[in-house]
Amino acid sequence: MQLHEWTQDPKQAIILQKQLASRVEKNDRLPDKINFVAGVDIGFEKQGEDTITRAVIVVLNYPTLQVVDYALHREPTRMPYIPGLLSFREVPAAIAAYQKLKQQPDLLMVDGQGIAHPRRLGVASHLGLWLDKPTLGVAKKRLCGKHPELPPQKGSHVPLEDKGEIIGTVLRSKDNINPLYLSIGHRISLQTACNWVNACLTKYKLPEPTRQADRLASRRVPEEQIFKEWQIL
DNA sequence: GCGACAG
DNA sequence: ATCTTGTCGC
Numbered sequence: 191m192q193l194h195e196w197t198q199d200p201k202q203a204i205i206l207q208k209q210l211a212s213r214v215e216k217n218d219r220l221p222d223k224i225n226f227v228a229g230v231d232i233g234f235e236k237q238g239e240d241t242i243t244r245a246v247i248v249v250l251n252y253p254t255l256q257v258v259d260y261a262l263h264r265e266p267t268r269m270p271y272i273p274g275l276l277s278f279r280e281v282p283a284a285i286a287a288y289q290k291l292k293q294q295p296d297l298l299m300v301d302g303q304g305i306a307h308p309r310r311l312g313v314a315s316h317l318g319l320w321l322d323k324p325t326l327g328v329a330k331k332r333l334c335g336k337h338p339e340l341p342p343q344k345g346s347h348v349p350l351e352d353k354g355e356i357i358g359t360v361l362r363s364k365d366n367i368n369p370l371y372l373s374i375g376h377r378i379s380l381q382t383a384c385n386w387v388n389a390c391l392t393k394y395k396l397p398e399p400t401r402q403a404d405r406l407a408s409r410r411v412p413e414e415q416i417f418k419e420w421q422i423l
Numbered sequence: 424g425c426g427a428c429a430g
Numbered sequence: 431a432t433c434t435t436g437t438c439g440c
Contacts, residue, residue, distance in 0.1 A: 331428090333427095334427085
C-alpha cells in the first residue's frame, strides 16, 4: 500500500484510474490449483438522509460450489454513484469485508466490470490491484464498448469491443435471458476468466459465487434462511 | 451539442 | 443500487 488507492474527489479519481490501469495484469497469474472461488457484491441500505454500504464476499469450494465461508461488512456510504467511478464507492467496503474472511479465496468474481471500462479500470480491476489477487468482472449491463447481436441459446458468446480493442466477452449464461458482460479484472486472461465463469454456472443466470453474494448483499433472502442453507460455522 | 451511462 | 404489484412465459 505505497501509493494511495483511493480518493473521494472525482477529478483525482479519474487521474488515479489512469495510473492504476497501467498496472492491471491481463495474463494468467493464478495458483496451479484453484480450490476456493469467491463472489463479491455490494448492496445499499437507506438510512434516512444517508445510506449504508453493505459489502458481501462469499467463498465457495471448487468444484463442489458449496459455501465454506463468507463475510459481511457495513459502513456509511462514502461516495455517490457516478458512472465510471463505481469502484471508489464500493471497493473500500469490499476490502473491509475481505479482511474478515477466514478462508482466503484463490480467485474473486466481482459484480461489475473489470477492464471493460472507459479508462480500463472497473471495480473488479480496482479490487484485484488493491488486494493483489486474481479477479474477473461479471456485469449484468454494458458500460462501454459494442458487440454484435448474439444467439438466444445458453453458451453463445461474442466479443465486446471498444476503440479497436477487445475488452470483454458478452455471454448468454441462460436461454433467452439477457447476457452477462465478462471481463478481465486482474492477473487473469479473458479466456481463463470465461472458463471459470462457465465452470461456476448452474441453472441460473449468474455464476454461483456472485449469485450467492448477491442474495445476501441485496437482502432478497432473509439472512437467517441463508445460514441454514449454507450450514457453515 | 446530444446521447449513453457498471451498481 | 433501491423503491414496488402484478403479470407473462418456460
